[in-house]
Amino acid sequence: MIAPIKILWLIPLLPLVAAGISAVLPRTCRKAAASLAIGAMAASLVLAVIAFVHTLPNTPREVLNFKWFDLGTTTLQLGFVLDPLTALMAVMVTFVSLLIFIYSIGYMAHDDNFARFFCFLSLFAAAMLGIVVANSLLLLFISWELVGLASYLLIGFWFHKPSAAAAAKKAFITTRIGDIGFFLGIVWLYSKSGTLLFYDNGTGCLEQSTLNQLLTQTALGGMAVSTAISLLLFCGAVGKSGQLPLHVWLPDAMEGPTPVSALIHAATMVAAGVFLVARVYPLMSTGTALHVVTWVGAITAVFAASIAVAQNDIKRILAYSTVSQLGYMMMGLGVGGVSVGMFHLITHAFFKALLFLGAGSVIHGCHEEQDIRNMGGLRKFMPVTFATYAVGMMALCGVPLVFSGFWSKDAILYAAHHWEPSSVPFFLGVVGAFLTAFYMTRQVYYVFFKPANPALRHPHESPRVMTIPLAILAVFAIALGAIGTPAWPWFQSFLGGETVHLEFAKLGEAMGLMLLSTVVVAFGIGLSFWIYRRETTADPLEVKFSSVYRLLQNKFYVDEIYEATIIRLNAALAKTFAWFDEYIWGGLVSLVSTLVLLISNFSRESDEKLVNSGFDEGCATVRDSAWLLSKIQNGQIQRYMRAIGLALCLLVIALLWGCS
Amino acid sequence: MTPLSYYLGLSGLLFAVGFAGAVTRRNAVIVLLGIEFMLNAANMNFIAFWRYGVSGTAPTGIMVVIFSIAIAAAEAAVGLALIIAVYRHRQTTQLEQIDSLKG
Amino acid sequence: MPNKITFCLTAIFTLSAAVAAMRLRNPVHCALSAALAFAGLAVAFLGLDAEFIGFAQILVYVGAISILTIFTVLLTRGSEVEQRAAIFSRSWITGIAITIGVTGAILLPVFSSSLSFKTAPVAASAPVQSIGNELMTRYLLPLEVMGLLLTAALVGAVVIAMSDAPDKKRLVVPASVGRASVTGFSSEVLPAKAGTTNQRELTTV
Numbered sequence: 001m002i003a004p005i006k007i008l009w010l011i012p013l014l015p016l017v018a019a020g021i022s023a024v025l026p027r028t029c030r031k032a033a034a035s036l037a038i039g040a041m042a043a044s045l046v047l048a049v050i051a052f053v054h055t056l057p058n059t060p061r062e063v064l065n066f067k068w069f070d071l072g073t074t075t076l077q078l079g080f081v082l083d084p085l086t087a088l089m090a091v092m093v094t095f096v097s098l099l100i101f102i103y104s105i106g107y108m109a110h111d112d113n114f115a116r117f118f119c120f121l122s123l124f125a126a127a128m129l130g131i132v133v134a135n136s137l138l139l140l141f142i143s144w145e146l147v148g149l150a151s152y153l154l155i156g157f158w159f160h161k162p163s164a165a166a167a168a169k170k171a172f173i174t175t176r177i178g179d180i181g182f183f184l185g186i187v188w189l190y191s192k193s194g195t196l197l198f199y200d201n202g203t204g205c206l207e208q209s210t211l212n213q214l215l216t217q218t219a220l221g222g223m224a225v226s227t228a229i230s231l232l233l234f235c236g237a238v239g240k241s242g243q244l245p246l247h248v249w250l251p252d253a254m255e256g257p258t259p260v261s262a263l264i265h266a267a268t269m270v271a272a273g274v275f276l277v278a279r280v281y282p283l284m285s286t287g288t289a290l291h292v293v294t295w296v297g298a299i300t301a302v303f304a305a306s307i308a309v310a311q312n313d314i315k316r317i318l319a320y321s322t323v324s325q326l327g328y329m330m331m332g333l334g335v336g337g338v339s340v341g342m343f344h345l346i347t348h349a350f351f352k353a354l355l356f357l358g359a360g361s362v363i364h365g366c367h368e369e370q371d372i373r374n375m376g377g378l379r380k381f382m383p384v385t386f387a388t389y390a391v392g393m394m395a396l397c398g399v400p401l402v403f404s405g406f407w408s409k410d411a412i413l414y415a416a417h418h419w420e421p422s423s424v425p426f427f428l429g430v431v432g433a434f435l436t437a438f439y440m441t442r443q444v445y446y447v448f449f450k451p452a453n454p455a456l457r458h459p460h461e462s463p464r465v466m467t468i469p470l471a472i473l474a475v476f477a478i479a480l481g482a483i484g485t486p487a488w489p490w491f492q493s494f495l496g497g498e499t500v501h502l503e504f505a506k507l508g509e510a511m512g513l514m515l516l517s518t519v520v521v522a523f524g525i526g527l528s529f530w531i532y533r534r535e536t537t538a539d540p541l542e543v544k545f546s547s548v549y550r551l552l553q554n555k556f557y558v559d560e561i562y563e564a565t566i567i568r569l570n571a572a573l574a575k576t577f578a579w580f581d582e583y584i585w586g587g588l589v590s591l592v593s594t595l596v597l598l599i600s601n602f603s604r605e606s607d608e609k610l611v612n613s614g615f616d617e618g619c620a621t622v623r624d625s626a627w628l629l630s631k632i633q634n635g636q637i638q639r640y641m642r643a644i645g646l647a648l649c650l651l652v653i654a655l656l657w658g659c660s
Numbered sequence: 661m662t663p664l665s666y667y668l669g670l671s672g673l674l675f676a677v678g679f680a681g682a683v684t685r686r687n688a689v690i691v692l693l694g695i696e697f698m699l700n701a702a703n704m705n706f707i708a709f710w711r712y713g714v715s716g717t718a719p720t721g722i723m724v725v726i727f728s729i730a731i732a733a734a735e736a737a738v739g740l741a742l743i744i745a746v747y748r749h750r751q752t753t754q755l756e757q758i759d760s761l762k763g
Numbered sequence: 764m765p766n767k768i769t770f771c772l773t774a775i776f777t778l779s780a781a782v783a784a785m786r787l788r789n790p791v792h793c794a795l796s797a798a799l800a801f802a803g804l805a806v807a808f809l810g811l812d813a814e815f816i817g818f819a820q821i822l823v824y825v826g827a828i829s830i831l832t833i834f835t836v837l838l839t840r841g842s843e844v845e846q847r848a849a850i851f852s853r854s855w856i857t858g859i860a861i862t863i864g865v866t867g868a869i870l871l872p873v874f875s876s877s878l879s880f881k882t883a884p885v886a887a888s889a890p891v892q893s894i895g896n897e898l899m900t901r902y903l904l905p906l907e908v909m910g911l912l913l914t915a916a917l918v919g920a921v922v923i924a925m926s927d928a929p930d931k932k933r934l935v936v937p938a939s940v941g942r943a944s945v946t947g948f949s950s951e952v953l954p955a956k957a958g959t960t961n962q963r964e965l966t967t968v
Binding site: 662663664665666667668669670672673674675676677678679680681683684685686687689690692693694696697700703704707708710711718719721722723725726727729730731732733734735736737738740741742743744745747748753755756 | 766767770771774777778781782784785786790793794797800801804807808811812813815816819820823824827828831832834835836838839850851852853855858859861862863865866869870873874878880889893894897898901902905909912913915916917919920921923924926927
C-alpha cells in the first residue's frame with residue numbers, strides 16, 4: 001500500500017489534467033468535457049478519502065518536500081503536507097465540487113459553452129486542492145493565484161454581458177490588492193527565516209525554532225516581526241475571503257452562473273482565506289495578529305448581515321450572507337483557534353452550497369428570474385427545492401440542535417464570550433446571528449410563501465440531476481453537526497491531534513449560551529415573519545425607515561466611496577503616468593531617435609560630401625595629373641630622342657659624380 | 661702614330677653630328693641618316709679599340725662591327741619602308757606632323 | 764698605321780661631309796654627302812687595318828644604304844620640297860644644347876681615362892680567313908640569327924612598303940638573298956609601260 005503522502009500530489013493533478021484536456025477539445029465535445037471533469041473529481045475524492053482515513057488514527061503530520069530549482073546557492077523547495085487539516089479540506093472540497101459538477105450538467109445544459117465551463121471548473125478545483133495540500137507558501141501562493149484566475153474566468157463566463165465582464169475584473173483586481181500584502185508577507189518571511197516550507201523537520205517556517213526567532217525581532221512600530229508578517233499574510237485572506245475593506249467584489253461576483261457562485265463563492269474559494277489563516281495559525285498566534293483578525297471578522301459579520309436585509313436579488317442576499325459568515329469564521333479563528341473556525345467553514349461549505357444550488361434551482365425554475373419580489377409561492381411548484389432550501393436556511397440561521405450551523409456558530413460565540421481582550425466581538429456575533437435569521441426568513445418568505453406572482457409563468461421543479469445533489473447536501477447540513485458538539489468534539493480533537501471522549505457534561509457548560517442563541521434565532525425568525533407576512537407590494541422596512549433602508553440597500557455606499565477616492569486616484573495616477581510616458585519618456589525616446597537620425601544624417605552627409613567627393617576629387621586629381629603627364633607624350637619623336645639624350649647626360653654626370 | 665684618343669674623338673664628334681641631325685631635322689629620312697651616323701660612330705669606336713689591343717688580338721671588334729653593319733642595314737631598310745608607308749597615308753615626311761601617338 | 768696628318772685629313776673630310784649631310788637643304792644632297800661621309804669612314808677603317816670592315820662599309824653603307832635613302836627621298840618627295848621651308852624643327856636650339864650635353868657626356872669619360880691615350884697599336888691582323896673561321900665557330904649562332912633577322916627585315920620592308928590596293932604588279936623576290944644587300948624593290952623597277960599607271964601609281968607601291 002503506497003503511503004498517501006506519496007500520491008497526495010495526484011489530488012490536485014487529476015483535475016488539472018482534466019482541465020488541460022478539456023481546453024484543447026472542441027466546443028462541441030460536451031459529454032467528454034463533463035465526463036473528464038467529473039471523473040477526475042471522483043478520483044480525487046477517492047484519493048482524498050484514502051488520505052483522510054489514513055490520518056484518522058491520530059497519525060502525526062507527514063510531509064513530502066522536493067527541490068524545485070536552484071538559484072545559485074539557495075534552493076527553492078516545494079512540498080506537500082498531509083495532516084488532519086489537509087485531509088479535512090481535501091475531502092470537503094472534492095465532495096462539494098463533485099456534487100456541484102453533477103448539478104452543473106443540468107444547470108448549464110442549455111448553454112453553448114458547456115465544455116468551456118467544465119474546463120474552468122476543473123482548473124479551479126485543481127488550484128483549490130493545490131492550496132489545500134501545499135506545504136510551501138510558494139506553492140500555496142501559486143495555487144492561490146490560479147484560484148483567482150479561475151474565479152475571474154468563471155465570473156466572467158458570460159463575458160458578452162458587460163456587467164459580468166466588469167464584475168470579473170473587479171473580483172480579480174480587488175483580490176489582487178489583498179495579494180500585494182500577501183506577497184510582501186511571503187517575501188518578508190522568506191528573508192527572515194530562509195525557508196518557505198511550512199514543516200521541514202524542524203526548520204519550516206511554522207515550526208518552533210523559526211517562530212521563536214521571528215517573535216524576538218521587532219519591526220516598525222514596536223510590532224514583532226511575526227505579527228507584521230502575519231498581518232501581511234492576513235491581507236491576502238482579507239482579499240480572498242471578502243472581509244471588510246475588500247468585500248466589494250463578492251456581491252458583484254454573482255454575475256457568474258449559479259454553480260460558480262455555489263462552488264467558488266460559498267463553499268471553497270472564499271474559504272481559502274480562512275484556510276490560509278488556519279494553515280499559518282502557529283505564526284499568527286505568536287504576537288497580536290489574531291486580535292486584528294477577530295475585529296475584522298466581527299465587524300464584517302455585522303456589516304454584511306445588515307446589508308443583506310435590504311437586498312432584493314436572491315443571489316445577492318446569499319452573497320452578503322457569505323461575507324457575513326466568513327466574518328464569523330475569521331472571528332472564530334481569532335478567538336477560538338483553528339478548530340473553531342474550521343468547523344464553521346466545513347458546515348458553512350455544505351449549507352451555503354446547498355442554499356446557492358437551491359437558489360439556482362429556483363432561478364432555473366422561474367426562467368432566469370432573480371428578483372425575489374417577483375417570486376412567490378414556489379413551495380407548491382418546487383417541493384424538493386423548497387425542502388432542501390429550508391434545511392439550508394435553518395442551518396444558516398442556527399436553528400438549534402438539529403442543524404450543523406447551530407453547533408458551529410455556537411462554538412464561535414462560546415469562544416468569543418470567553419475571549420479575554422474584549423467582549424465586543426461576542427455582542428457583534430449575537431447581533432449578526434439575529435440579522436442572519438432575519439434576512440434569511442425574509443428571503444424564504446418572499447420566495448416560497450408569499451402569494452404567487454401572476455407574471456411568473458410556469459415555475460417548475462428542476463430535473464433530478466439538479467435536485468439529487470441538493471438532497472445530499474441537505475443531509476450533510478444536518479449530519480455534520482454531530483461531529484462538533486461539545487459532548488463529543490470529534491472535530492476539534494481530530495484537528496488538535498487528541499483522542500476524543502464522549503462527555504455530556506460539557507453540554508452543561510455551554511447550556512447558557514445555547515439558550516441565548518436559540519432565543520436570538522427565534523426572535524429573528526419571528527420578527528421577520530411578523531413584519532413580512534402581510535405585505536406583498538412594498539417592503540415595510542423600506543416604507544418605515546426609508547433612509548436607513550436606502551443606506552443598506554446601497555451597501556453603505558462603499559462602492560461609491562471607493563469609486564470617488566481610490567478609483568479616481570488610480571485614474572489620475574494613470575493619467576499622470578500616461579502623460580509622463582507620452583511626453584517625458586516618449587520625448588526622451590524621440591530625442592534619442594532624433595539624435596540617432598542626426599548622427600546618421602551627418603554620417604550620410606559626410607559620406608556623400610566628404611568621403612565620396614573626396615574620393616571623386618582624388619580621382620579627378622589623379623586624372624588631371626595623368627592628363628598633365630600625358631602631355632609629355634606629344635607624338636613628337638624628336639622630343640623623345642632629346643629626352644633620351646638628356647637622360648644620358650644626367651646619368652653620366654651621376655655616375656661620374658658618384659664614383660669620384 | 662695617332663693616339664687612340666684621336667679615333668675616339670672622331671667617333672665622338674661623328675656621334676654628336678649624327679645626334680644633332682637626328683633631333684633637329686624635320687625630314688624623317690634625314691633623321692634616319694643621322695641615326696646611321698651614330699651607328700657608324702659606334703662601329704668606329706669598336707674598330708679603334710680592337711686595333712689598339714684593348715682586349716687582345718682576337719678579331720672581336722671586327723665581328724661586332726660585322727653584325728652591327730648588318731643590323732644597321734636591316735634597320736635602315738625597314739625604317740625607310742616605314743617612312744614610305746607613312747608617307748602613303750599622311751602625304752608627308754615631316755616628323756612634326758606625324759604625331760598621332762600623342763597622349 | 765697612318766700618321767697623324769693622314770688621319771686628321773680623313774677625319775676632317777668625314778666630319779665635314781657629316782655636317783653637310785645634316786645641314787643641307789635638299790635631302791638628295793644630304794644623302795649624297797652622307798655617302799661621302801661613309802666613304803671617309805671606310806678610309807679610316809682601312810687605315811686601322813680593318814680591311815674587311817672598310818670594304819663592307821663601302822658595300823653596305825655607300826652602296827646600299829645611301830642609295831636606299833636616295834630612293835626613299837625620291838619616293839616621298841611629292842610637292843613638299845619647298846625652297847624656303849624650314850629644315851630644322853622649331854626648337855632646334857634645344858636639340859643643339861642637348862647635343863652638346865651628349866657630346867660632353869661621351870667625350871668626358873673618354874678623355875678622362877688613361878686607357879684612351881694609348882699610342883702604340885698592337886700588331887693586329889684580321890685576315891678574312893680568320894674572320895670566316897670565327898663566324899663559323901664562335902659566332903655561329905649570331906650568324907644564323909642575323910640571317911633570320913635579315914630575312915625578316917627583307918620581307919617586312921616589302922610588306923610594309925607595299926601598296927594596300929591590290930594591284931596587277933606582282934611582287935618579285937630574288938631567289939638568292941644576299942647577306943648585306945637588300946634588293947626588295949624589284950617591283951619598283953618594273954616599267955610603267957603597263958599602261959594603266961599614272962602619276963599617282965608611280966609613287967605608290
